[in-house]
Amino acid sequence: MEGIDVAELVERLGSDEDGVRKMAAFKLQSNVGDPSFADVFISEGGLSKLRYLVLHASGNTLAYSLTSFSRLLEVDNGWDHINQDVVERVVELVVTHPLVNILRGAMAILGAIVAHQRSQPSQPDTFGFRALKPAIAIYPQFLEMLVSRLSSADHALCANALQLINALMRDAIMNDGETEWPKFIKRLQDLGVIRAVYSLMQSTALQDLAHPLLEFQALTKVLLRRWRDVMVDLHKPEHRRALKGIHLASNPEKPLDAMEDNEDGKEKKHNPEKWRRLGFETENPGWEFEDTGYLGMMDLADYVRKHEDAFQRLLVEQSTLQPRTGCPIARASLAVTSILYDHFEVDKSDLEDAKSYMALETRSNQDRFFKPLILQWSRLHLAGLHAFFRLWKATGAEREDFLKLVDLVRILLEAVVGGAKRDTSIQEVEEKIQEYELDRLRQLQMELFQLTYEDTWGRHLRQVRDELNHEALQFMKEQRIRCLLHGAWFSNKHGPKDQHDHTSDQMLSFRYAKLSHNRRFLYYADFDTKTDQDPELDSLKEK
DSSP: OTTOOHHHHHHHHTOSSHHHHHHHHHHHHTTTTSHHHHHHHHHTTHHHHHHHHHHHOOHHHHHHHHHHHHHHHHTTOOGGGOOHHHHHHHHHHHHHOOOHHHHHHHHHHHHHHHHSOOSOTTOTTSSSHHHHHHHHHHSTTHHHHHHHGGGOSOHHHHHHHHHHHHHHHHHHHHHSOTTTHHHHHHHHHHTTHHHHHHHHHHSTTHHHHHHHHHHHHHHHHHHHHHHHHSOOOTTSHHHHHHHHHHHHHTOOOOOHHHHHHHHTTOOOOOOTTTTGGGTOSSSOGGGGGTTTHHHHHHHHHHHHHHTHHHHHHHHHHHHTSOTTTSOOHHHHHHHHHHHHHHHTTTTOOHHHHHHHHHHHHHOSOOGGGOOGGGGGHHHHHHHHHHHHHHHHHHHTOOGGGHHHHHHHHHHHHHHHHHTOOTTOOHHHHHHHHHHOOHHHHHHHHHHHHHHHHHHHHHHHHHHHHHHHHHHHHHHHHHHHHHHHHHOEEEEEEEOOSSTTOOSSOOEEEEEEEEEOTTSSOEEEEEESSOOSSOOOGGGOOBO
């Protein structure tokens, strides 16, 4: 702030000459981030002039003004000058303006507006996503243009666009109704936001986009958690439609008696195996989604919708098998959903994600914080489900082996997905999952079992082994001492004293040894033959 006349700067912002206004706005953008400077600037009446430039300026003057306004919002000033005119103007710029330096400032302002906490509950539409909706209604292509900016070669623009998308998503999830936020998320997905962010997360631009990318990853977890927490309720039309769609995709056959009854106008009979045929445990499938919630239903419905022919062929194939040998498709799908949910630690709190943000500032190796494969949830679920079917056939499993197969698939996904690097493509992961051999998987399972066994019982087993070794050693010592206290005979072979004399044979004699009563000395003597009565201790001369 030293050397800058704030009053003169404010006066220049209101000049009739565009060149003067441009230079004033240029100087302002590098100083207004200082809270003390911002306070003086506002007290001099500069905020209204800056707002005028945002609404009416063009070219570099507009770019510098937008940047200045966004930095003013960052130091928590200027919120009282945010109204629908400003929002509509900035949304218009995002949709219609091609210049990168203008787009950066415009997106920064919108991101700040959406993320700003509402200080006055009586005016809920002033900030947040709701503040943008009237302007978006005028410019319906806003979201499409916003997502398209993620492909820009300018990393700063990509970062600002992604920060705005993150703010919109978080506000929608937290504040919109139960039926509204899923529609908004689906619209973003249809526009290709997942594909764009996935490409950014695997690119070399990670350093410049680290924070918004990590926030998007955390929001993806929030979405998965929200869907999992929505309990399946067959009284809800959308849940009932999803389950009905799964049933109809299975190409159910109508029993002959049901067709006849229907022609006669009588009540239609239901197939007693309607849901068990699809792999549910009972004919009341609603409760089986208890662990995975609506997320499990979405994954199953997505598989059935995208691979209807394969789903029907699998059902036909299993109809020729004994019920106990057929793979329960629905249960397998729900199991894969749970495995992926646990693998990506979806229940990890926002506080732990914030710790990752802090770690990014101090660690050079950022790859381990990013999990781009979580953005490919649907394809990973499909690959895991196909692996489940393949392993079921390869092992000749039966219904009672279901949990064992779940463990195998869990180990497979942990090995392949968990071992994938940040830049490993989803195609490579799918191929590895499909080609992973059963023998190799069994070997890995045994290694993990040994490690788990060692972690759980290793210390206790080592302690028991040490105690047993000590006790065995003490027992053997005591046994030998008791034997020597009692006295014992030992065979004693003597060869010829002259090693060149081979004429005399080896002579056999006996040695008797006995430990003294105080256990201090071992006495012994040699005898030609064993005597019937053991020698007394006093007769043993050697010790």
